Amino acid sequence: MSERFHWDQLPAELRAVVEERAGEVTGIAPVDEGLNCSLAVVIRTRGDGPLFLKGVRSSDPAGLDGLRCEERVNELVRGVGPAVRHRFESDGWRCLAFAHVEGRHVDYEPGTGDLDALTRTARRMYELPAPRVALPGLADRFAAHLRPGEADALRGTHLLHTDTNPHNVLIGASGDAYVVDWAMPALGPAWVDAAYLATWLMTYGHAPEDALAWLSGLPHWREADRTAVEAFVNVTCRSWTARVGEKDALLGNAHFRHLLDATRR
Structure with missing residues (x-):
């Protein structure tokens, strides 16, 4: 299982990029499930509402492959899986922000x-x-x-x-x-x-x-x-x-x- 990072452990540059595109983060809820990513957190933003933020470090080739694959098929699984709303790559991280399923x-x-x-x-x-x-x-x-x-x-x-x-x-x-x-x-x-x-x-x-x-x-x-x-x-x-x-x-x-x-x- 990948080492899990919390929102406040992420590089400041990455957090700034997320907030620049999605809006100020006003709430955070960690997600414990899942084995193939280093970041899994629900963020509540002023601009886009709740998002599921999933990310891996650039030094994790297996994790990157999985995240890129998830991104490639996302358009195909609309209506079955949540849509990707944002893509971020900054300071040694690659992340996808999905529409959050409440x-x-x-x-x-x-x-x-x-x-x-x-x-x-x-x-x-x-x-x-x-x-x-x-x-x-x-x-x-x-x-x-x-x-x-x-x-x-x-x-x-x-x-x-x-x-x-x-x-x-x-x-x-x-x-x-x-x-x-x-x-x-x-x-x-x-x-x-x-x-x-x-x-x-x-x-x-x-x-x-x-x-x-x-x-x-x-x-x-x-x-x-x-x-x-x-x-x-x-x-x-x-x-x-x-x-x-x-x-x-x-x-x-x-x-x-x-x-x-x-x-x-």
Whole structure:
């Protein structure tokens, strides 16, 4: 995890540039979630109201790559993710200021009332335009765990987020769900993000049959190729097992294997 900086720890030149463009900063609220940036803070400004300010130091090449990638896809994810309002580069820092989503993290547990918002957002993610920028393929993320033929099965041209954990999905005041932190997108089959959402529902207590019933209501899942889903499930399970060990991977892998049940219907 990157070392986190507070607003008052930033170089004076950078703070001045932010206030010159966005207006005087009148309030600050740190954001603890996220692993790929050194600065994550909500600032309230006199000019542009609340903004989410995210930044990395120029000496952090991995962080810079992620921030630049997030900037490149921002136009494509409008309506799903918040818009970039300002870009700053000053005194060894690069930052993006996003429109702030006033709300809370999604609650994936049964009965919370967030499922309708997730359905609307999953449909909007399916409708995202094809990227015109170079992005890694989904198979690239699993390169160390692929078996023959699986890379081809995971090919696709759809823009994927791939990490819809609860910290990356916000429920706004309007009741809509927004997906944030597009620093590590990938290209792949259109149904992949919906499949990830279904496994998160299972992780937080939905019965597999209920999560799969929700998933089967999405048109892009109904178009999923069985061979591609098998490749996705198998390589994901291998990757997770290698990361946490066979015992700790059992439950998470079981959620992914339930996806195969939905392709038999």
